[in-house]
Structure formats: structure tokens, C-alpha cells
Amino acid sequence: MAATLQSVTDPLQRPTDSWLRLRENLTPADWRAARENVGENLVLADMDRRAVRGLKFSAALPERLAVATVAARLADFESAPSVLGESARFQYDG
Structure with a gap:
């Protein structure tokens, strides 16, 4: 999920199996747009x-x-x- 949501995740924090940290300045509208843009385009992690x-x-x-x-x-x-x-x-x- 972190690879798919790179535009809204905090690049300095490592995701775990339980959570991933989002950017501090993320707004609800940014989050909604990021989720809607995923669609069927899930990305494999590096x-x-x-x-x-x-x-x-x-x-x-x-x-x-x-x-x-x-x-x-x-x-x-x-x-x-x-x-x-x-x-x-x-x-x-x-």
C-alpha cells in the first residue's frame, strides 16, 4: 500500500505490517483523492x-x-x- 500511496505517505517513515504514516499536511480531500485514484492500479513495493x-x-x-x-x-x-x-x-x- 505504501508504494501505491506514495503521494500521501511520509517518505521518512518506514511502513510496517500494521500501519503506514501519512504526510503531516495531508487533508481529508487529499486522502480521498489518493484513494479514488488507486482504482485497479496497485503497485508492487520496491x-x-x-x-x-x-x-x-x-x-x-x-x-x-x-x-x-x-x-x-x-x-x-x-x-x-x-x-x-x-x-x-x-x-x-x-
Whole structure:
């Protein structure tokens, strides 16, 4: 999801399995527009080349294919639309 929503995520924070941090200056309208623009265009995350070492046949695969395989295994394209469709609450501190 972080790769798909790069326009609204905080580039200095690493996403986890549970959350991703959005930009501090994000407005509800920006969030709505970002979610609506996703559609069917979910993006695979950029993977660290070291992540392919755990693949069983990593030595036999071209690096590009190995990286894409790891990224695809970590992606959850079935759940992403459901998560993006959930309601959001904005809290402003200040």
C-alpha cells in the first residue's frame, strides 16, 4: 500500500505490517483523492535486493524476476481495496 500511496505517505517513515504514516499536511480531500485514484492500479513495493536471498531458487533466477517474486509474495492485492474502502478519521494536533 505504501508504494501505491506514495503521494500521501511520509517518505521518512518506514511502513510496517500494521500501519503506514501519512504526510503531516495531508487533508481529508487529499486522502480521498489518493484513494479514488488507486482504482485497479496497485503497485508492487520496491524490494531490497538482499530480500531475495531467502528464495529457494534465487541463484537460478534473474535478479529482476527474483525481486518481483518477493514483492508479489508480500503484496496483498485482495485485501488492499477493502482497506482503502474503510472509513478514515483525521485528528489535528495544534
